[in-house]
Amino acid sequence: MNKNNFAAVPPMGWNSYDYYDTAVTEKDIKANADYMAKYLRKYGYEYVIVDIQWYAYGAGTQREFYQYIPFGKVEMDSYGRLLPCQERFPSSADGKGFGPLAAYVHEKGLKFGIHMMRGIPRDAAHRHLVIKGTDVSADIVADPASICDWNPDMYGLRDCPASQAYYDSLLELYASWGVDFIKCDDICNTHAYKERPYMGKHEIEMLHKAIEKSGRDIVLSLSPGPALLEQAAHYSTFANMWRITDDFWDSWELLQKMFIYCERWQYQVAAGCWPDCDMLPVGRIGKGFGKERDTNFTREEQKTMLTLWCLFRSPLMIGAELTKLDDWTFELLTNQELLEMMKGDYRPRQIRRDTESAVWMTDSVNNGSTVVAVFNMKEEENTVITDTEEWNRFGRLCVEKETKSVKDMWTQKEISMEEGRISVSLPAHGAAVFRVL
Amino acid sequence: MNKNNFAAVPPMGWNSYDYYDTAVTEKDIKANADYMAKYLRKYGYEYVIVDIQWYAYGAGTQREFYQYIPFGKVEMDSYGRLLPCQERFPSSADGKGFGPLAAYVHEKGLKFGIHMMRGIPRDAAHRHLVIKGTDVSADIVADPASICDWNPDMYGLRDCPASQAYYDSLLELYASWGVDFIKCDDICNTHAYKERPYMGKHEIEMLHKAIEKSGRDIVLSLSPGPALLEQAAHYSTFANMWRITDDFWDSWELLQKMFIYCERWQYQVAAGCWPDCDMLPVGRIGKGFGKERDTNFTREEQKTMLTLWCLFRSPLMIGAELTKLDDWTFELLTNQELLEMMKGDYRPRQIRRDTESAVWMTDSVNNGSTVVAVFNMKEEENTVITDTEEWNRFGRLCVEKETKSVKDMWTQKEISMEEGRISVSLPAHGAAVFRVL
Amino acid sequence: MNKNNFAAVPPMGWNSYDYYDTAVTEKDIKANADYMAKYLRKYGYEYVIVDIQWYAYGAGTQREFYQYIPFGKVEMDSYGRLLPCQERFPSSADGKGFGPLAAYVHEKGLKFGIHMMRGIPRDAAHRHLVIKGTDVSADIVADPASICDWNPDMYGLRDCPASQAYYDSLLELYASWGVDFIKCDDICNTHAYKERPYMGKHEIEMLHKAIEKSGRDIVLSLSPGPALLEQAAHYSTFANMWRITDDFWDSWELLQKMFIYCERWQYQVAAGCWPDCDMLPVGRIGKGFGKERDTNFTREEQKTMLTLWCLFRSPLMIGAELTKLDDWTFELLTNQELLEMMKGDYRPRQIRRDTESAVWMTDSVNNGSTVVAVFNMKEEENTVITDTEEWNRFGRLCVEKETKSVKDMWTQKEISMEEGRISVSLPAHGAAVFRVL
């Protein structure tokens, strides 16, 4: 079993968080799955992810006070494993968990994913629940000082065999439901203790082992970021995706910062090992957060975002409520020329970046193909120039100077090239991307 | 009501921690109170303090794994207030709490104190217990992200009126028992979050208010240290004592470091405001920690410690099991000449300190008295010289050069003085202390 | 010799920096001295201080590029001691240094002070100049890694006897000129190396010794701040004043922050030991900085500033060009009732402080006097209430409840008092201060 085969290309799909926050229901999941199967699957989108607190009763009902209600009621089995809240996920009744919903998604030809928090429920520890297949109770494995600073649900697990048994029991359950993807939170960067930002290191390894033991190809995605650069090898060895940024939303400031993160993480991009730029906050978002809106990004910024995500080969998880997707956004998300670079052996490289512009490239030795993107980081129109000399310094293929013109994948306009040099005029925060080989 | 009157001189007494750790019983407390009343009260020792986890069942029984058993059974009332563990404190049965034990101590002419942890029991929060006199439950006031990193029992309280109500209910209970002193832990320096070492600031103010509301003169002592120098005014305004060091034990390294802490905190020493050097690990200690022993300090080091504590006017809390006190240690703790400086308007000042020696002084304007102490910081014999010129630079009274000799309060030997200059030969880590006015 | 006698009360005077920056001349100094002698001396102002780079040629001529011209021409003797730039200080010709100017100031009944940078001129080190009275050259004592990050003139000195010899030679020269005050810079907080903010510790001790050797009572003032709280005893032992803030200018934000600094340093205020709030940026300031202006402070803010400085007993150094002083500012600076608290045995205490208001007090046991000040920290009108209970908790004297009214020292208006309680309405950022005993 080789975890790099579970996600040989960057996962693409939809995640409930940006629109629903903690309050997504089975009905919502199905509606989005329906839409994806019908309109988006053909472009490569296939994962449907139920994000945080699917086990919590009352989730989202006290939004003016808390994002996560402390010490609230949760659905949990006698082994301390969280189960779907039956009010929101009625098909989970009678101990069926996410089995029926996963089956629904699978029937659509899609894959099913869920969110989880590192650790064991605090409530299980206080109640001394016994871990499945062991005679060890949760209070023994729960580390009372290992908490998440932004979510009150769990205690981290100590580094001991019974903790592995707990994760094994969890993944066994998830595999039995048919889960294809887990997004584990409070683990990629454990914010709570600034001086110990990787305190769940052993838990990452345990989750990896538990997946292997489960016998099911379950993609392991780690949150939140920013991931720790010095742990790059550890992420690559045990996980499939790891968030390189804190929560990403529809603000230019955050998008600008993503160029820095992508610069840093470009070398780690490999089959089964995907530095993750987070969900795409496009279309309709924010309802669960009490501020439903169209994305605050301009269209140019959205093109910049998609261009960067695709060249960098970040996983693409749509944040929008799919059933409300407008035509422009649909086109944005399904640019086939651009999505092509998510596949195969494309390898990204930043060519340069400063406060005014950025230039990226990606190439595929198998396809004999090289693609270049130019970005305008300024608040106003700006001309970005690039040439074969710099492409050839960073790429694996040689681009000859003789090319006469290239075509922007967004506008489909030809851009003329002279002696290997190209000059592109871009609107504020805009991007162009073109195949040069 | 003026909290500075509760402890107009530094509190002196005995604390159960150094000998018993978490496992002290009612019988032990009484035995030590008996001893204190009989032999030590006349020297000013009057507080008998029950230290940490008097509410916990099984405390100390899993010492090879934990100091504090996580998620263990505790005695707690329906308002979420911890009560004495009945197995160890049988007189607390029938809801009488520490009332009978406090009465026993009071009858001996002594004062009674207890330890407490900042916050509300985790268990109370998970069980949604309702706070006395309110309709607010513990899960509302408990901050799930405010924990102690070394003890698993409590959650810190949010800054809201119901939290004040909880502390009010606690102090009301303690006052009803007859408590004279509380040592509140995880509050002076909140280690858990290195970047927020004073996260219980509002809780200190709440405790102060709760004491005032209780109508009883209850000394407020804050732990653990090192206290934060930039919060000196805050401690002085709301507390009576605050620990300026992390846990102090019988090691020269720690004693040496105390000179630095005392240097830093000398300016804050005032009636009702006592920077605290922690318990005196003398005599028999360490039983509850599984390493019962005589103190590791040499006799010279012990004299150095007592000299510093007394000149600095640190509270004096004996760590030894009193019933096992040997004669030499008894003499050490009851040097009346030295203890004199704990009283009245004595004000300490460090004169100088380097890696080889230190010189301190203290003076009383009321008594017209000035006392000087010299310390040998070296591992070998060392001669320390000091003179009227430096005393007069730091003191409030003027010492004339004409004095002919002074007498060491430890050895009772005369030390000759010439032209205002005195030269004292001291053994390794030793001290001498003498009245110069 | 006792350095605490050099400045038994906080020094008061005028400093050239706020108006002239690096470009002050002998003529300017004399004009300000003339004014001070005529109008301000009677109120206690007596120091005339020549601030930074009096030795530099061309100082201030490249202000658009640098505050301090790097590697510029300086006046220096053959021992590596900086001398006044003759172009700006013509009376210093023929090796007379600041002698004639000091004499001029002394004749007016005033005291003369100068600025200096920690260390030895970089140029002296590169030129291997020999230190007076030794055969050691500057390159041996200069530490090439000990620099100031904001001024390029000097190297710090190594901790060795020849460094002491250099400082001795410097103070010998200054004493021969008749200098009464040195403001040594880059020493109180050595910014350059964030992790070594007290790298000139040994140089402070050397300066103290050099002053003692000089035989002249020269006040030692240390800059810049913020001073390090944990070094309070060190400052108190070796210096007379130390800056508790970074450069202070006419902004409410900085004034607000000063309340925090004063809270922290209140315990160190003592004869000869003055935590220093920096110059008073009132009247006409800023010319040398290319932005000559009237102070940006409102009148209320200026009253708040003077009230705080006087209660706290900060040294009072006027920043305004004195010859341009308007009547209102003159009155501000010469409030005799307020200046009274700079003298005798007044001891300040902060009573409380939050984001809306602050209350301070000071008392003199000798005078049997207690003074209270109330401050409005809000941007709008605000009522501040205070009472005898809190005064008596912090003061050394007891104020009885029977007082009927007090008088604001600024407005001279009576404020009524009822049952020991007083309620004062204050304009935005305003203050009132009144004697309660």
Place this chain on the structure above:
Amino acid sequence: MNKNNFAAVPPMGWNSYDYYDTAVTEKDIKANADYMAKYLRKYGYEYVIVDIQWYAYGAGTQREFYQYIPFGKVEMDSYGRLLPCQERFPSSADGKGFGPLAAYVHEKGLKFGIHMMRGIPRDAAHRHLVIKGTDVSADIVADPASICDWNPDMYGLRDCPASQAYYDSLLELYASWGVDFIKCDDICNTHAYKERPYMGKHEIEMLHKAIEKSGRDIVLSLSPGPALLEQAAHYSTFANMWRITDDFWDSWELLQKMFIYCERWQYQVAAGCWPDCDMLPVGRIGKGFGKERDTNFTREEQKTMLTLWCLFRSPLMIGAELTKLDDWTFELLTNQELLEMMKGDYRPRQIRRDTESAVWMTDSVNNGSTVVAVFNMKEEENTVITDTEEWNRFGRLCVEKETKSVKDMWTQKEISMEEGRISVSLPAHGAAVFRVL
């Protein structure tokens, strides 16, 4: 011009530092070049590097006080460019600089390199020397606050055109001498200011441009480490090698730490972009440091070191005095099987690492070759097991389970393999390395 072609494989050669410190002479350089040409060139060793302070008179003569004499005499031209000290490099007389020595080295079929410090000589700034081809003097471009904390010779350069002109003039000179390699110090990690560890960022770019302008293929090597992981793209874009460690010496602790550094930097290894593990402290070293010795490494540790360096493709710079090389060390450095992996398209990956063992691999798609190394991190004998499953997870080629045995490149012994699994017994700190494809 593409800097990645200057060093398409990791540079190999000899560096004067480990044996000579600051005191190497022309004669020493020639002797080592002679040896290299005769015995080592055939194995790929070709660079002869003159390390630090070749411009300084008296270098090494005050070793008990300083490594680098502050403010000492240096050889410098009128443009502020340092020249070889004529006493140690007599052939540099008459303005010939390193031209004759470079020519000598070139005649031997070798390449010639020199060390340089970031910035411009302090002395040039103080003397206002004018930069070649400009009318700007050194005091204008030198940043007086940009210094090196361990070497007193230079000031960093401001980010301005005249600084570029200075570096251009420097590289023009070096190119005219025939320099093939510069090791620029105080630039990869600028220790002096902990909070600004990359303050020479613009200077790296300037050096790169100056090399391009010089028209000569000069390898750019940056020191000291540890390089900053978040600047990986910047190093890769502008330099050929960068030190990933602080100075490396012959201690197991440092060698152990190198495994961590190699883990972190493995993804950056590419043609023209070489993370650098520093010189090989083998054979006779330390003379200039006053402790001439044989390396403190055991033979096993040396094999571990060479194995790691070669698999990781670190540049290989011999630290030993070559003329004193013993046979065993010669064999160590010239293991052709191992050196093979320094060439072509080999790409390293750490497979795993813990406190007991480490496993690395490297593969060449062009050669169809995969090599695996196992390391024993323990102080005692230890068996390390590895198998095809993990190789195939990290490698680019597929190793079939059918292989029957492999051969250790150090011992030439066969190691049997069973069902794709191999078990190797290793002595303390030992290594084995074998081709599996």
